[in-house]
Amino acid sequence: MLELIDIGKVYRDGRHAVSGMTLRLGPGVLGLLGPNGAGKSSLMRICATVTRPSSGSLLFDGADAVAEPEPLRRALGYLPQDFGVHPQLNAWEFLSYLAAAKGLSARSARARIGELLETVNLTGAARRPLGGYSGGMLRRVGIAQSLLADPRVLVVDEPTAGLDPEERVRFRNLLSDLAADRTVLLSTHIVSDIESVASEIAVMVGGRLVRRGSPTELLREVSGRVWELTIAPEQVPMVRARHVVSRTLRTDTGVRLRVLADGTPSFDARPVEPGLEDVYLAVVGSTGTPGELP
Ligand SMILES: Nc1ncnc2c1ncn2[C@@H]1O[C@H](COP(=O)(O)OP(=O)(O)OP(=O)(O)O)[C@@H](O)[C@H]1O
Structure with a gap:
């Protein structure tokens, strides 16, 4: 020990x-x-x-x-x-x-x-x-x-x-x-x-x-706060300015983002299962500075 x-x-x-x-x-x-x-x-x-x-x-x-x-x-x-x-x-x-x-x-x-x-x-x-x-x-x-x-x-x-x-x-x-x-x-x-x-x-x-x-305890911290939404490329900077974005993927219909937000970031966002990457980003923030979790 x-x-x-x-x-x-x-x-x-x-x-x-x-x-x-x-x-x-x-x-x-x-x-x-x-x-x-x-x-x-x-x-x-x-x-x-x-x-x-x-x-x-x-x-x-x-x-x-x-x-x-x-x-x-x-x-x-x-x-x-x-x-x-x-x-x-x-x-x-x-x-x-x-x-x-x-x-x-x-x-x-x-x-x-x-x-x-x-x-x-x-x-x-x-x-x-x-x-x-x-x-x-x-x-x-x-x-x-x-x-x-x-x-x-x-x-x-x-x-x-x-x-x-x-x-x-x-x-x-x-x-x-x-x-x-x-x-x-x-x-x-x-x-x-x-x-x-x-x-x-x-x-x-x-x-x-x-x-x-434990991973389970940490995942609980971001439960209900991880969302996925697809937006036009020009809207990406606006979403980034407001939320921590944990993943970006270009698709045929636009840019699919995974974001951390306390409430729905937009009406067509859908809640997704959180992962440890989301927890980590919620804690350190996208800039490497500590963020506050509720
Ligand atoms: N021997 C040393 N003398 C002076 N400063 C040091 C020394 N070793 C590390 N540091 C400083 O201490 C801080 C922490 O460094 P450390 O290497 O422990 O971090 P880390 O999390 O392991 O980072 P990395 O993944 O980049 O190695 C840094 O600011 C680094 O510049």
Whole structure:
């Protein structure tokens, strides 16, 4: 169990990246959503004990993980946003090197690496130097390294960046399997990454937690406020000025918009089932600033 209590992070230049962040993480996936610069990576680095918080406490199984980070580090898998590799090593060598650094015996490392390369679909490329890998392949090596020591706590920062749609689905399924008996903290600004896997969602804006709840709880917040309407292209700016528009689609009959509005935005608008994307936009607004929900 990982607990963040009133965590703050102020960088040397005086920038407040995280403020008053209190979160309790149990088993399951906590999806951390927020626009660029919201402070997600800073918070992830604190949870991974890479950065120390400027204020507040981080507890792991009830013990201070800032003063004594080792127990958390032993239980942790971490995929940072910027994940560096040695380009001259191949995937097998690179993972072996990291496994040794994590204290795995050569024998269990061999078995584990074979298994993980299979999981991330890199068995065929395992003996090719990482320098020749695509961004998506490197991401998959990153995912594999985060799972090397079979971590109880998994912290993954924008794990699906650079993955193609098929790899994304594969990764989502992998996370669902892993989360059954583990704590997973996953940050992203792509709602569909966590829509089907997160048991809880936290939304961060400007370093602060602005929403937290299960997908069902969050969906309830926008229930009855999501509409679809088809209008002429020249009317689009007017609707945008009045409402948060979560989707735009050009059709033969005009532009189909999905909008958030407290009442019917126009008499031919029809109510539609809300999605998490609508919730996210309602919270952060289309400009990235927090909006108020009733
Ligand atoms: N090492 C650092 N020194 C100074 N400022 C930093 C540092 N790291 C992050 N920041 C600043 O802190 C704020 C939060 O950044 P952070 O990377 O945590 O956000 P983020 O939500 O992960 O965004 P992104 O998705 O773009 O990475 C930003 O204003 C950023 O410029």
